[in-house]
Amino acid sequence: MPELPEVETVVRGLQSTVAGRRILTVALRKSDFIDDPAALERELPGRQIERVERFGKFMLLRLAGVPAQSAQGLSTSASSSSIEPLAEALLVHLGMTGHLAPHFPDQPLTKHTHVTFELDDGRELRYTDARRFGRMAYLAGAALAAELERFGADPLLVTKQDFAGRIRASRSRIKALLLDQTVLRGVGNIYADEALWKAKIHPAKIGARLAPAELETLRKELRKILLRAIELRGSSISDFVDAGGIPGDYQQHHKVYGREGQKCFRCGAKIKRIIVAGRSSHFCPHCQPAPRVLSRSRRKTKRNQPRATSKR
């Protein structure tokens, strides 16, 4: 559920509370959501969290300093000394139910706290994730770059041309494209539905068939919605809270998400929910008319054209 605005909210909180702190120890409990658990235990102790950034739905804890262990031995691998220092980061994806926040050590561990980073100011940065749909990975240099390159444009920064090009590059439905992190990074189910409603576009429409004006409306509305949601510190569905444990407020502004059967705020029609691209999609059947696909048969019967069934 944490999408771009929620992740941005958490990132801002962490940037102001744990940036600059050094990690002393790493304690892992369940670790099946971590790419390489041993790498965390090996590389993180002794490192400083230089800054915290958002990348799509990922959080990047940029690391500085030297790992505690390599300060002792391993000097024989001297070839690395000539290589310029490469970027290193702890990548964190919150999945559906992930939380990353600083705690005082006397606060009891909750049932699903799987990772604890002991910090140099006496606090603990704890990762909690009931469903473990999240992901955590220590990545450096080329591996980090390669990981980040997989993702598409940031929806807050993408230009008109780039956005149009990306949407038109495939024959997928617009909902699928908005959710595809290699097209745009950071949009999830809530904000995809909200943006499509605002732009009056049916989620099952083929992206490549959207008119340039529709695409530009969609890009602008998506951006506005995301920015507004960031202002309100995200949507608190399930149990999203920011790094300080405070819920967001944007869920009060949802126009379609979670409003199945209720009246459209624009026209009063009942909001519908269908499955598109395997995800539940909320939309107004009146404001967001279905794509033309259905009208083909209607046209055929009307004009009584001979071509009976589909011939490719």
Added chain:
DNA sequence: CTCGATCCCTGGACGC
């Protein structure tokens, strides 16, 4: 290339 199906996982909602 794009799709649906399936899996991961647990808590919450719901029915009885």
Added chain:
DNA sequence: TGCGTCCAGGGATCGA
């Protein structure tokens, strides 16, 4: 009160 069942959802993966 306590079951069982279904569902949510981001993302990886596989087969159609």
